[in-house]
Amino acid sequence: xxxxxxxxxxxxxxxxxxxxxxxxxxxxxxxxxxxxxxxxxxxxxxxxxxxxxxxxxxxxxxxxxxxxxxxxxxxxxxxxxxxxxxxxxxxxxxxxxxxxxxxxxxxxxxxxxxxxxxxxxxxxxxxxxxxxxxxxxxxxxxxxxxxxxxxxxxxxxxxxxxxxxxxxxxxxxxxxxxxxxxxxxxxxxxxxxxxxxxxxxxxxxxxxxxxxxxxxxxxxxxxxxxxxxxxxxxxxxxxxxxxxxxxxxxxxxxxxxxxxxxxxxxxxxxxxxxxxxxxxxxxxxxxxxxxxxxxxxxxxxxxxxxxxxxxxxxxxxxxxxxxxxx
Amino acid sequence: xxxxxxxxxxxxxxxxxxxxxxxxxxxxxxxxxxxxxxxxxxxxxxxxxxxxxxxxxxxxxxxxxxxxxxxxxxxxxxxxxxxxxxxxxxxxxxxxxxxxxxxxxxxxxxxxxxxxxxxxxxxxxxxxxxxxxxxxxxxxxxxxxxxxxxxxxxxxxxxxxxxxxxxxxxxxxxxxxxxxxxxxxxxxxxxxxxxxxxxxxxxxxxxxxxxxxxxxxxxxxxxxxxxxxxxxxxxxxxxxxxxxxxxxxxxxxxxxxxxxxxxxxxxxxxxxxxxxxxxxxxxxxxxxxxxxxxxxxxxxxxxxxxxxxxxxxxxxxxxxxxxxxx
DNA sequence: TAAAATCTGTAAAACGTTTTAAAAAATTGT
DNA sequence: ACAATTTTTTAAAACGTTTTACAGATTTTA
Numbered sequence: 001x002x003x004x005x006x007x008x009x010x011x012x013x014x015x016x017x018x019x020x021x022x023x024x025x026x027x028x029x030x031x032x033x034x035x036x037x038x039x040x041x042x043x044x045x046x047x048x049x050x051x052x053x054x055x056x057x058x059x060x061x062x063x064x065x066x067x068x069x070x071x072x073x074x075x076x077x078x079x080x081x082x083x084x085x086x087x088x089x090x091x092x093x094x095x096x097x098x099x100x101x102x103x104x105x106x107x108x109x110x111x112x113x114x115x116x117x118x119x120x121x122x123x124x125x126x127x128x129x130x131x132x133x134x135x136x137x138x139x140x141x142x143x144x145x146x147x148x149x150x151x152x153x154x155x156x157x158x159x160x161x162x163x164x165x166x167x168x169x170x171x172x173x174x175x176x177x178x179x180x181x182x183x184x185x186x187x188x189x190x191x192x193x194x195x196x197x198x199x200x201x202x203x204x205x206x207x208x209x210x211x212x213x214x215x216x217x218x219x220x221x222x223x224x225x226x227x228x229x230x231x232x233x234x235x236x237x238x239x240x241x242x243x244x245x246x247x248x249x250x251x252x253x254x255x256x257x258x259x260x261x262x263x264x265x266x267x268x269x270x271x272x273x274x275x276x277x278x279x280x281x282x283x284x285x286x287x288x289x290x291x292x293x294x295x296x297x298x299x300x301x302x303x304x305x306x307x308x309x310x311x312x313x314x315x316x317x318x319x320x321x322x323x324x325x326x
Numbered sequence: 327x328x329x330x331x332x333x334x335x336x337x338x339x340x341x342x343x344x345x346x347x348x349x350x351x352x353x354x355x356x357x358x359x360x361x362x363x364x365x366x367x368x369x370x371x372x373x374x375x376x377x378x379x380x381x382x383x384x385x386x387x388x389x390x391x392x393x394x395x396x397x398x399x400x401x402x403x404x405x406x407x408x409x410x411x412x413x414x415x416x417x418x419x420x421x422x423x424x425x426x427x428x429x430x431x432x433x434x435x436x437x438x439x440x441x442x443x444x445x446x447x448x449x450x451x452x453x454x455x456x457x458x459x460x461x462x463x464x465x466x467x468x469x470x471x472x473x474x475x476x477x478x479x480x481x482x483x484x485x486x487x488x489x490x491x492x493x494x495x496x497x498x499x500x501x502x503x504x505x506x507x508x509x510x511x512x513x514x515x516x517x518x519x520x521x522x523x524x525x526x527x528x529x530x531x532x533x534x535x536x537x538x539x540x541x542x543x544x545x546x547x548x549x550x551x552x553x554x555x556x557x558x559x560x561x562x563x564x565x566x567x568x569x570x571x572x573x574x575x576x577x578x579x580x581x582x583x584x585x586x587x588x589x590x591x592x593x594x595x596x597x598x599x600x601x602x603x604x605x606x607x608x609x610x611x612x613x614x615x616x617x618x619x620x621x622x623x624x625x626x627x628x629x630x631x632x633x634x635x636x637x638x639x640x641x642x643x644x645x646x647x648x649x650x651x652x
Numbered sequence: 653t654a655a656a657a658t659c660t661g662t663a664a665a666a667c668g669t670t671t672t673a674a675a676a677a678a679t680t681g682t
Numbered sequence: 683a684c685a686a687t688t689t690t691t692t693a694a695a696a697c698g699t700t701t702t703a704c705a706g707a708t709t710t711t712a
Contacts, residue, residue, distance in 0.1 A: 004465065006698055017662050022700060032660060047464060052442040053388070054698035056379045057667050072408050075399075082398050085425060094439060097423050099411060113420060116378040138373060139330065255605045276602050279581045332668055343692045348670060358690065380668035383697050 005046045014042040025050065056118055064094045065302065066114035066122040068107060070147060070191075072099040074248055076272045076289065077125065080145070083295025084123060091303055093120070102190065104129040111136055121302045128190050133157070141305040145298050147192045158301045159315040160294060164193050164271075167287040167320035168200025169207070171269040172244055174285050174324060176208045180242025180267040184216035184234035186227065186254060187246040194219065197246040197271065216240055220250055227253035235263060242267035248274075258282065273323050283325035290318050331372045340368040351376065382444055390420045391628065392440035392448040394433060396473060396517075398425040400574055402598045402615065403451065406471070409621025410449060417629055419446070428516065430455040437462055447628045454516050459483070467631040471624050473518045484627045485641040486620060490519050490597075493613040493646035494526025495533070497595040498570055500611050500650060502534045506568025506593040510542035510560035512553065512580060513572040520545065523572040523597065542566055546576055553579035561589060568593035574600075584608065599649050609651035616644050 011018045016039060024031045024039035031039075042048075056062045065088055069077040085095045096119060098110035107127040114122055115137070122140060124133070126147040133142065133149060134156060143158040175183055185201050187194045198217070205212050216238050220227045231254045234240045243266060245251045251270045258266065266282065273288040297316060305311050337344045342365060349357045350365035357365075368374075382388045391414055395403040411421050422445060424436035433453040440448055441463070448466060450459070452473040459468065459475060460482060469484040501509055511527050513520045524543070531538050542564050546553045557580050560566045569592060571577045577596045584592065592608065599614040623642060631637050 002465070007700095008698080018698090019663080019700080020661060023661090026700090030660065035660080047461070049438065049441050051383065051444060051698050052439075053379045053382045053444050054667090055700075057377065057383060057669085058698085058700045060667075062379070072404055072411075073401075078398055078404055082425065085398075094424075098420075099408065112375065113378075115375050118377060118379050135373070139328070252601055255602070259605050274602075275578055276581070276600075279585050280605055281607060333670095334668080344668090345670080345693080346691060349691095352670090356690065361690085377668050380697090381670075383699085384668085384670045386697075 004051075005048045007048070007050065010039065010043050010046060010048050013046065014039045060118075062118050062120055063092060064096055064117070064119045065299075066096045066098070066110075066117075066119040068098055068100060068110050068114075068122065068124045068126075070100050070102045070107075070125055070127050071249070072097075075274060076146075076248055076291070079291050080125075080295055083292050084299055087296045087299035091299065093299075093303070100127050102127050104131065107131070108136075115140060121306055123298055123302060126192065128192055139309075141302060141309065143298055143302045143305070145294065150192070156313050158305065158313050160298050160301065161315070161317060162287075162289050162294070162320045163317045164196035164320075165200040165203065167271070167322065168197040168244070168246070169203040170200075170322045171271075171285050171287055172201050172204035172242075173207060174322065175242045175244065175267040175269050176204065176210075178267050178285075182213075182216070182238075182240050183242035183244060183267070183269075184238060184240040185218070185244045185246065186230055186234070186250055187217070187219045188250060189219040189221050191247065193271075194246055197244075201244055228257040231257040232261070235261065235266060241265065243269070245270040248272045255280070255282075277325070285325070286323045287320035288323050289320050293318055330377075331374045333374070333376065336365065336369050336372060336374050339372065340365045386444075388444050388446055389418060390422055390443070390445045391625075392422045392424070392436075392443075392445040394424055394426060394436050394440075394448065394450045394452075396426050396428045396433075396451055396453050397575070398423075401600060402472075402574055402617070405617045406451075406621055409618045410625055413622045413625035417625065419625075419629070426453050428453050430457065433457070434462070441466060447632055449624055449628060452518065454518055465635075467628060467635065469624055469628045469631070471620065476518070482639050484631065484639050486624050486627065487641070487643060488613075488615050488620070488646045489643045490522035490646075491526040491529065493648065494523040494570070494572070494597070495529040496526075496648045497597075497611050497613055498527050498530035498568075499533060500648065501568045501570065501593040501595050502530065502536075504593050504611075507536075508539075508542070508564070508566050509568035509570060509593070509595075510564060510566040511544070511570045511572065512556055512560070512576055513543070513545045514576060515545040515547050517573070519597075520572055523570075527570055546573075554583040557583040558587070561587065561592060567591065569595070571596040574598045581606070581608075603651070611651070612649045613646035614649050615646050619644055 007018050007021050011021045016035060020031055020035065021039050024036040025043060067081060067084060069081060071077055081097055088095050096114060100107040100110055104127050122142040124142055124144050126144060126149050128147060130150065130153065145160045148159050148161065149155050172183060187198055202212055216234055218230050220230055227250055234243060245254050268282050269285040271287050273286040277284045333344050333347050337347045342361060346357055346361060347365050350362040351369060393407060393410060395407060397403055407423055414421050422440060426433040426436055430453050448468040450468055450470050452470060452475050454473060456476065456479065460480065471486045474485050474487065475481050498509060513524055528538055542560055544556050546556055553576055560569060571580050594608050595611040597613050599612040603610045
């Protein structure tokens, strides 16, 4: 029946004031060694745990960061999340993670929730709409990672992202070097990164002296089962001997189709390396993002903004690592 | 410069008391239509968002559940997390997710944090130590999923879990039916589920009239790179023609070695189905856990306990689905 | 040993909400 | 028109902390 003990209970049991308990437990120098120990003992004995809600309301800080990701089932984002958690924990911050499922409604909900919970700052991998983040966020600091808001939206925030153009250009060039002559591209229809990856693809073709052919440039939604159809279209009808897939999740469906079609000579490239690519019959060329570094950079910058709200926003680009197999 | 608006600001701007604002925004019937609309308008205009910390401290409820998972990179747990988020959202609850990385220290930290944040209930996939959860949790309701505390620890909590014995027995029997005669097992050394899966393995051997051989029963840590060595030991030295792998993560290393060894006739079985198993040269037999149902059950039961703290704890077992390929 | 300085402790205010108790306003019945 | 009732609003208390301003001890200085 006993309710949770409060600081008042501890104070009474230790024969001391609430203020002293507070200070004793937060290792303030303003309490004698002896009393601190007495208070600590009583607190332990009662299993007292300070109510961080009450604390948060008083000190106007929660030591919590919010993180918004569009897809918790996407390996890339779970890895990124883990690195961000680590980096944050290192600085004494906790991370409240919310998954938006690529839905703008859920993203809005998540943002509101985080603001109501008074997170000190927010890390956003955007779901990609025309959201006016500045209006929603108000004075709360934020930072974007991987998925940035569209260019026509004014964002006074930092952005941390991999150089998609450069990386994609490398991958496609590598496919060309491996002998491909006609390389198709299947891109994500929604995400911010798609535009950049398409640019990189074009760059590589240009560097290789190849004229782009819009017939072999397609965009798909990740939940679209006709990715398989598109794959067939490109490799059979259009006779592509190379294929670049611009999205993690889409890659799965492409592989499913390729497995069925059994085309051992197709040159395949994609973004975001997966461990299990090693076990596939097809040697895939990928860009491995420097996820740890991304995570650390994000946290470092966000904390810097917490410390100094005047800090000018900037865009930080990191290089991906190209993985070739065989 | 402007600080976040509080209820007081809204009250002043709307020419009404704070109490009225509170009631207007929470759709209490005790405020006139006209005033509610006026208040709502002012609140919108000021971008007012109630401070849920303050609210939580007053009503002693946060409408938040905590969820503790041992490995955010393990597909099984991310999927489970997602289902739990969905189920919780459906009942108006949010989920605070924390990853323990299989570390008891991190698990303890996560538990404390959640309690301090006053979550209404906690969902635990245990990291597997001798933790006295009842002592830590105090009066906070909790429920275990997948990874339960060891049998020697008294737990007055619900437990939701798949029938590992039965599922493993099915898988191994299937491998036998497919022609395997000597099936080795590589199990996780740490997790709770390992014991049960070993039992299922023995059951299947017994059913098939085969005498177990402890030389081909090994346990590994997921971070242990000599999983590859163990694999070699079993399939080369011990001449196993079948292999059951009791853990998701360990499976990856096994596959790496098998790819190198190139043994097309080996019969392979594992727990937790992965989409990409479809793309592998080896047809793997797996148990697919009813993750959606697990998630829903967990949330339903936990909320039931919130509503009625007297509810007797019980263990709920669900059946896994066996997936055979080719 | 008195004055000054330093430690250690306390009472009360503050944080932003919700809710209780009571007052004010509107509505109803006669 | 006025009492009785019901509806709407408010002032103040409460939630569990931290912190400010102050006071009582203790130590240092001269």
